[in-house]
Amino acid sequence: MKKFIYFLLIPFLFACNPSKSLLSKNENQLAFYKIKKNTFVHISFLQTQTWGKVGCNGMIYIHKNQAYVFDTPTDNETSEILIKTIEDQNIKVKGVVVNHFHNDCLGGLEAFHKKGIKS
Numbered sequence: 001m002k003k004f005i006y007f008l009l010i011p012f013l014f015a016c017n018p019s020k021s022l023l024s025k026n027e028n029q030l031a032f033y034k035i036k037k038n039t040f041v042h043i044s045f046l047q048t049q050t051w052g053k054v055g056c057n058g059m060i061y062i063h064k065n066q067a068y069v070f071d072t073p074t075d076n077e078t079s080e081i082l083i084k085t086i087e088d089q090n091i092k093v094k095g096v097v098v099n100h101f102h103n104d105c106l107g108g109l110e111a112f113h114k115k116g117i118k119s
């Protein structure tokens with residue numbers, strides 16, 4: 001029963017708490033949700049043969065106009081959009097931390113490296 005209540009609450013919390021400073025132009029490619037002061041979830045998508053289109057979560061932590069990204073979006077194009085969305089708020093992306101070595105976590109790493117962002 002407890003799990004069922006969480007299942008019901010999670011979409012409600014996301015629906016009530018969209019990011020006010022990081023907005024996505026195309027939520028089918030990249031979405032942001034503010035989960036705490038200075039902390040956002042980013043969601044991008046991976047097309048898989050086994051499970052179809054899968055949402056992949058990462059996190060952004062912002063402090064004093066500097067951001068750290070935890071896990072890249074699933075590809076370079078979407079990572080470029082994520083970086084630009086952050087930088088458009090006059091926030092510098094200082095680093096990216098990759099959780100593990102699958103495309104759901106590092107598929108867009110090249111886009112970060114091209115901008116000189118350390119991993």
Ligand SMILES: [Zn+2]
Nearest residue numbers: 102103104105
């Ligand atoms: Zn993975």
